[in-house]
Amino acid sequence: MNEEKLLALLRLQKSKAIGDVLAKKLIVNVGDALQIFKEKPATLAKINGIGNYVIKHLFDDKNIKLATQELAYIQKNNIAFSYFLEDDYPIHLQNCIDSPILLFKEGNINLKNKNIISIVGTRNLSSYGRDFCNNLIEELATYNPIIVSGFAYGADICAHKAAIKNNLQTIAVLAHGFEQIYPKVHKKYIHQVHENGGFLTEFWSEEQPLRENFLKRNRIVAGISKATIIIESAEKGGSLVTADIANSYNRDVFAVPGRTSDIYSKGCNNLIKNNKAHLLTNANDIIKMLNWDIAKKPKPIQKQLFLHLSENEQKIHDLLHEKGAQLLDAISLECSIPVFQLSSILLQMEMKGLLKPLPGKMFELL
Numbered sequence: 001m002n003e004e005k006l007l008a009l010l011r012l013q014k015s016k017a018i019g020d021v022l023a024k025k026l027i028v029n030v031g032d033a034l035q036i037f038k039e040k041p042a043t044l045a046k047i048n049g050i051g052n053y054v055i056k057h058l059f060d061d062k063n064i065k066l067a068t069q070e071l072a073y074i075q076k077n078n079i080a081f082s083y084f085l086e087d088d089y090p091i092h093l094q095n096c097i098d099s100p101i102l103l104f105k106e107g108n109i110n111l112k113n114k115n116i117i118s119i120v121g122t123r124n125l126s127s128y129g130r131d132f133c134n135n136l137i138e139e140l141a142t143y144n145p146i147i148v149s150g151f152a153y154g155a156d157i158c159a160h161k162a163a164i165k166n167n168l169q170t171i172a173v174l175a176h177g178f179e180q181i182y183p184k185v186h187k188k189y190i191h192q193v194h195e196n197g198g199f200l201t202e203f204w205s206e207e208q209p210l211r212e213n214f215l216k217r218n219r220i221v222a223g224i225s226k227a228t229i230i231i232e233s234a235e236k237g238g239s240l241v242t243a244d245i246a247n248s249y250n251r252d253v254f255a256v257p258g259r260t261s262d263i264y265s266k267g268c269n270n271l272i273k274n275n276k277a278h279l280l281t282n283a284n285d286i287i288k289m290l291n292w293d294i295a296k297k298p299k300p301i302q303k304q305l306f307l308h309l310s311e312n313e314q315k316i317h318d319l320l321h322e323k324g325a326q327l328l329d330a331i332s333l334e335c336s337i338p339v340f341q342l343s344s345i346l347l348q349m350e351m352k353g354l355l356k357p358l359p360g361k362m363f364e365l366l
Contacts, residue, residue, distance in 0.1 A: 001083060003071065008033040009083065009102055010067035013204075016057040022049055023101050024084070029338055033101075073205045079178065080105045085333065091323065092116065095330045096223040096249055100202035103220075106178060107198015109171060115145040115292060118221045118246075120239040121155025121231035122264045129232040129264070130158050132256055136229075137162040139283035143292045146171060146197070148225050150217060151186060155231040155239070160193060169197040173224070175217040177207040200224075214238060222246035226290055229280060230255045233267025240267050247276055250360060252289055254280035312337055312345050313354075317365065320355060325364035 012023050012033055029047050030036050036044070041055045057063075074081070082089040082103045090111050093099045119137075121129060133155060137147060147163035149156040151172035163170035172193050174182075178201065181187050193199065200220065203213060218241050222228050228246040230253070233239045246253050255277035258265020271277035278289060287293050309317060315335040320326060328346075332339045346363060349355050355365050 001086075003075075005032070005034050006074070006081075007067055007071050008037055010070050011063045012036065012058075013102060014063045014066050014070075015054075015060065017054045018058065020098050020100055022054070024097070024333055025049060027085075027101070028333055028336055031336060070204050074104075077178075077205075079205075085336075090116075090224045092225060092251075093220065093223045094334070095327055096219070097327070097329045098219060099223055100220070103200055103202055104178065105198055105200050107194040108169075108196070109198040109200070110169065111146070113144060113146055113169070114226070115143055115290070116148060116225040117145050117286070118148040118225040118228045118242070119155060119159035119231060120149060120221060120228065120242050122233050122237060122239065122267075123152055123154035123156075124264060125154035125158055125232060126262075126264060128258070129155065129256070133158045133231050134162045134165075136280075136283055136286075137168065138166055140286065141166040141168060143287065144168065146225075148173065148221055150175070150214075150221055151182075151189075151193075151199075153183060157186060157189065158231075160189065164192050164196045167196075171197045171224070172199050173217055173220045174199055174201040174203070174209075175213040176209040177201060177203045177205040179205045180208070182209040215241060218242040219245050222251065223249055225251065227252035227254060227286065229253075229286070230268050230271060230277065232256065232258065232264040233271075234264050235266040235270065237267055240271070243271055243277060253277040254286060254289075256280050310345075312341075313349055316342075316345065316349065317354060320363065320365045325358060325362050328361040328363065331363065 012018065025047065026036050027033055030039060044050050044055055082105065084094060084099060084101050119133065137159065145168060147159050147168055147170045149159040149172065151157065151160065151174060160170045160172060170193060176182055181190065218238060222242050222245040228242055228251060230239050230243055243253050253276060255268035255271040257269055257272060257279060260269065272279050278285065312335065316331060319331060319334050328339065332342050350357065353366060355363050357363055
């Protein structure tokens with residue numbers, strides 16, 4: 001990605017009143033982040049959800065200065081990053097409509113392995129929870145999963161350490177920029193995490209670990225993986241928020257049951273009782289539910305289609321062939337086709353017998 005486009009993305013990220021969903025809508029409708037700032041405000045105002053208030057902040061000169069400073073930091077420190085429309089962006093996260101348009105990363109992250117699980121829980125992890133976490137990751141090690149967590153006290157750091165001990169890749173998702181670390185006591189683990197995976201964050205270098213940032217961080221933890229595991233949780237807590245987000249993404253959620261009298265088992269017990277999480281007693285529950293025990297079948301050779309496909313139909317076909325079933329919004333973003341146009345194209349492809357709709361606004365090839 002060239003410097004000019006990255007600067008445009010940083011400006012977009014910094015613009016007040018523009019979250020990730022709206023930013024993606026702008027990019028999809030205009031075609032490119034750089035082009036957004038070349039368009040006339042009147043043209044942008046025609047896009048649904050883009051009013052005068054949004055446009056005012058979009059073209060705020062302060063954003064140019066701040067974005068230029070952050071760009072200099074990225075270049076000076078060789079900070080790697082992933083753009084949501086490029087291949088190196090986490091594939092599971094790519095399907096989440098509110099995922100960050102940019103992710104900054106450090107370390108040796110390799111997301112080719114699709115066996116990605118997130119492990120979260122209370123910061124006040126009991127000896128029971130710690131032993132369960134360690135044993136679980138050890139038993140899963142044969143399947144070489146990537147272990148994701150938030151680098152916090154308790155369950156998070158336990159999961160990272162257990163992954164490292166079993167020579168597994170681990171990814172720490174931060175609620176702040178790379179210029180600091182939280183909690184500070186975990187600085188001693190930075191090198192190990194770098195060597196065995198790395199760090200991800202959507203936040204700029206100087207961003208502090210504010211309360212609202214942890215809530216934003218949780219959606220990345222939930223979205224980047226195939227399943228989220230709650231080791232222990234009180235009746236209320238951040239890990240339950242992560243579980244809710246994972247459910248909203250149609251991901252599997254697992255919870256470790258505990259005694260009804262244990263404070264830090266109430267959250268997990270409630271998730272299970274309310275059918276918001278699968279009961280997790282050992283590694284086999286995950287292996288079977290996620291089909292890790294089934295040997296990968298060779299991909300069938302793509303059939304030659306004798307139907308004439310338009311350029312947009314071909315884009316959609318290629319995407320679904322490569323990545324399988326996709327959400328409507330994900331297809332729109334990946335293929336750069338506005339949703340209002342995409343719906344009619346998908347209907348035409350359905351009539352041609354090329355694909356079928358699934359529940360939850362998902363589509364897959366026949």
